[in-house]
Amino acid sequence: AARGRRAVRLLWEACQIPDFRKLATDHHTRLCARVFTHLLREGVLPQDWVAGQIGGLGRTDGDIDTLMQRLTEVRIWAYIAARADWVRDAAHWQGRAREAEDLLSDALHEKLMARFVDRRAARLTRRLEQSETAELLSAVTRAGDVVVEGHPVGRIEGFRFEPDASVGGADKRIVLRAARRALASEMPRRVARLEAAADADFALGPAGAIAWQGTPIARLRRGATLLAPAVEVIDSEFLDGSQREAVRARLARFVDGVIAEGLAPLFAATKAAETDPALRGVLHRLAEQAGVLASGGAGGELRAKLRRIGVRDGAFALYMPALLKPRAAALRAMLWSAWHRRMLPDLPPPGLVSLPAPDWPAGLASYLGWVVAGPRAIRLDIAERLAGELRHAARRRPAPAPQMLASRLGVGHEDLPAVLRGLGLRLIPGEAMEPDMFGPPRPPMIELRRPRRGPPPLPRKAARLVPPPNPDHPFAVLAALRRVAS
Template identity: 45%
Template sequence: GVEFVSRPRFSSLTHTGPRKLARLPPRSVVVAFSAAEVYAMAEFVRRSRGGAAVVLGALSPRTRNAQVGMYQAGEVDYIVATDAIGMGLNMDVDHVAFAALRKFDGRAPRPLEPAELAQIAGRAGRHMNDGSFGTTADAGTIPADVVEAVENHRFPPLKALSWRNSQLRFTSVAALLASLDRPPEQAGLIRARDADDHLALAALAAAPEIARLASHPQRVKLLWEVCQIPDFRKVLDESHTRLLGRVFKHLAAPAGRLPTDWLAENVGRIDRVDGELDTIVARIANIRTWTYVAHRADWVADPDHWQGVTRAIEDRLSDALHDRLTNRFVDKRTAVLVRRLRDGGEMAAVVTGEGEVLVEGQYVGRLAGFAFLPDRTETAGAAKTVLAAALRALKTEISSRLDRLIADGDDAFTLAPDGIFWRGEAVAILAATTDSLRPGVEPPDSGLLEPPARDRLRRRLTEAAHALIGRDLAPLVRLREGGLSGAARGLAHQLVEALGSLPRQLARQQVEALSPADRTALARLGVRFGTESVFLPALLKPATQSLRALLWSTRQGCPTATPPGPKAAVMVDPALPAGFHDAVGYRVAGGVAVRVDILERFAAEARSLAKPGPFIPSRLLLSLLGLGPAATAAVLTGLGYEPDPEGRFRPIRRPKPRPRPIRANPDSPFAVLKRL
């Protein structure tokens, strides 16, 4: 008789409707119905949630168990699987999401039956823990009547069972095929679909050589046993049928066993772990077929040896496949961080001497000052996870780092084109204010600093920046605070705003208004009056030029360019913003930027040479610039000299403007008197 065993479910199974794949809860299984769909879903989960275990019917038991073990151990929170998940696997699953509601059953695509849905959805929940099921957003919705059937486990009774005749006749191949085709005689049974062994037998029976060898009952039975060698690839193509034919021919030979050399050749071809996923899956399927053969002690010599060989190869391939699946579909770093973020506890963070940040042992980026520079990630989802983990884990380190910075002296800070540095690390950028010598400071808005801490950092960095500027531009500070008045004070203001040097023409009115006492006071403060410029020579050193460039660029809101440094003159780079050279102590004449003190010497030499008349540029003029005759000629032209056909220079004589005649107003009183 037939005995039915009932296993009641102790927990409830609830339908939750469709959800986006990225919003599935942890401990979920996503079910698809082809390897391609499984791979695509697993790739998406890796990018958005850190990774997923993969379960396919084509996996070997060792690979499948390793993938499930990874999930059970909490290394990943998701599984993407085919409907193979519905049988033989016990896992802690809270939710099952169907990525499709149709499957290909070997003949044609069809909707899933309610009982099939229930079998798979039943993976959710264990013992007394409730579970849920639904679909992914693209899969549509499960009909309400099907939901009700699955939740309450109520399905229509089976009307028939599949049956295949077990009373086989081996008198001939034709008799065997006929017995397999025999329909059931009992009501409630229907003849099962032709199985792979039946199809293989029919294909081999059509081969004349096979038919000739299967000439008596023992050979027919042997042929049937050979046809039962499984094709673990589940495709039953001609290659498998040809293999079965060769096996049968060898076994039908006088030796009655498979040749050892032939067996070794076929097994050895499979013993490779290179290749892509599908290649390794195919090799595992092939070696499992040979493992089946090796367990037929009457077919092979030394079956124990061959069982060990095939099992070892299958294990190597299975381990390689597990590694490939893990490397492709698991971002271990993101998975670890997502899990720890979800747990809500403290996260262990380590900042190495090189600034590398390790959270829970995973490298997530670098800490540069008070800015976190996350490691490059493939997706926005992974980037958010890395940033969230770093922000939580670095709170203690940031607080300690801020305390150390505030306690440090001004000598721990430096100003550079990239902003203000603390012990070699950029911690802020300068910001423009109305005062050229007292710029603002903006710490990075990285999310690591709460507003009060950010304000503390800004105040300390502002103090340090102003102290460094006051030290390195001390002549300007003294000039501004020198107690000057009148025209001297106005000129001092212009020099401070210009960061230490002015074209004489721009300061002409203030210079002409200076009294002898004003000139003396300004000279004591380091101001030099040249024919071309008014400047402070102490601010022309390369280090001071760099600071002037930084302050000017901050005020202009443009990137900080590199000043000429120790060079007396350079050709003007048209890419540099206008006014840059003036700000760092150079004057542009004829497309050449000349340091203002050198330009004074150059202009004085030119005037001396021009007194007797037209002149050829002297060696001194050439050496002052160090750029060659063409640049020297260009500067002379910029200073108001012109060359004659012989290459001699003389000052350009500009004609004095003629006074414009004043036309008398005919209606004026004087015009009226004249007419009288």
């Protein structure tokens, strides 16, 4: 009996232990009474009793109802263990109760999934066996989930079906069979939606993957020319030949539009050069490299014509500055990858002026608009502009090196001499004045690396060494007579 304020308060707190089982039996009443008795007599619950109760509930054997019963009971003990004034080392018992709850939750989940899968497989098998031609009740949600006869069987991504992760073994064949029947009418509708989709619904990824509504469905492949890549639809057993061709044709129109927009300056220049035979030939070669041709040197009149249509004839390349911008550069990189059937290496981020000389496939650096100069690669437009300024300044005699030259090239001072050599220039280090002279030190100078005029001098012919005559040779006598005569 509870007598006194403390006992009544303790009884009230013990009676507040929640009954998660909701069975309205005497079992919970007896538990509350025992907790109250221990607390009233001993002040805390006995360690052995708590350990036995929680340990016994941590078993994962039994059916679904048994596991659910244990799970509700262990939650009751988790509540009791949370009362630091009822148990010794409350944190320890809370952890034990949490571990038991996790074990029971996992076991219950597996049991429920097994029951669900068994029912789903049985239901689908029965419906499939009723008739090979009967239409199954199916639907595809906005998220792409495929539901057949009320059971989720997987997801459709693009035009490919991915079975539910819980399906395996013989059940997977049943689910695939049901999905094929269910998606037989869905795929034509899906193809029709793709054909009617706007270009904004498609996206061209960095690796040449073409996505529709965020799902990759095709990829770029080598086509007739660099600027006309082919489109390859990702394999799908749910698409027949005509549907696959319809998808490919729609995506090809999208890709053509992306290329026409991204490389518009190149196509405009090509059209402008149609009436000039000299320009037409140069633009044809330039188009073969998507706007950057690693060779320059056009004549003065031709150079002026090229400049009027947006083409620069530089010392390192014939190029269009508009196609070095990030968006056009990314598109050109994708076209290179499709044409050469090679994965692109990690490319530098936009805005970078220089980078360490890359270990890229041959020709890729110049194609992407980089000039490899010694240990560094300089962006083409920067290299052309700075090298042009320096050549003009040093065209007659060495000229002082501009301040912040290394910074403008994006290189360290230790790399500057080698980089300038790669750009056709030479850095003459500055020198201090003699001790008996006054004035500032001589600044570093820039001079042109002029090619040697005329053929290189021939090496001096070495004197021919004549071995001494062999005394046993038949003509040794003649040699002796010759020496006597002389």
